[in-house]
Amino acid sequence: MTKRKNFKLEMNMEKEIGQDTVLILPDYDEHGCLNSMIYHTGGKIHIDSKPFDLIDTNLRFRGSSMRGAVEGSAAILGKLNKNPIIIDRDKGIILLPSQSALLDGCVWLSLQHIMECYSLEGNRTKVALSNGCSIILDGSKKSIQRRMEKAYELQFKMEAQKRIFENGKRVMENAYHLEKQAGGVNYEHLAGE
Numbered sequence: 001m002t003k004r005k006n007f008k009l010e011m012n013m014e015k016e017i018g019q020d021t022v023l024i025l026p027d028y029d030e031h032g033c034l035n036s037m038i039y040h041t042g043g044k045i046h047i048d049s050k051p052f053d054l055i056d057t058n059l060r061f062r063g064s065s066m067r068g069a070v071e072g073s074a075a076i077l078g079k080l081n082k083n084p085i086i087i088d089r090d091k092g093i094i095l096l097p098s099q100s101a102l103l104d105g106c107v108w109l110s111l112q113h114i115m116e117c118y119s120l121e122g123n124r125t126k127v128a129l130s131n132g133c134s135i136i137l138d139g140s141k142k143s144i145q146r147r148m149e150k151a152y153e154l155q156f157k158m159e160a161q162k163r164i165f166e167n168g169k170r171v172m173e174n175a176y177h178l179e180k181q182a183g184g185v186n187y188e189h190l191a192g193e
Helices: 051-061 066-077 140-165
Strands: 022-026 034-040 043-047 085-088 093-097 108-110 114-120 124-129 132-138 179-180 187-189
Touching: 022 051, 034 051, 051 066, 051 085, 066 085, 066 140, 085 140, 093 140, 114 140, 124 140
Parallel strands: none
Antiparallel strands: 022 034, 022 108, 034 043, 085 093, 093 108, 114 124, 124 132, 179 187
């Protein structure tokens, strides 16, 4: 019998991925351990946690997980490599990866903070951010823009689903009355009520 890995939720304000989070970078310390650097609109914070684990902690704090976010994204967009994930639907926090989320070098960008992409030599892209800063990523402008389009598609489809469920509530024209007879297994409609 295998033991389950215990998950200990350690969340604090420093680790929060919020509306002011611009991007999350992998950051190696002097011992070669992978950590994270969270860039916010007003500065940056070093976190002693891998980006993947940091995002997973944020999702678990909100009642989900990285696995759930990835599977949910794939269910809506289809199975894709480098799918965007929703951190908080109500606040519009969607992150898109610069490469596979399983790779240690993955940079996570907040969709709402991407302003423009510019092609650079050597198959690299400069991404201008909402706070006036920028980051240069490996990969073509087209590939970054494709991931942005998928993130907008995910956002749109999630909002559409929300509207369908909210507007789908309707008042029944005919009231119903149900009763399960003694010894019966199913509920039945009562006549004349």
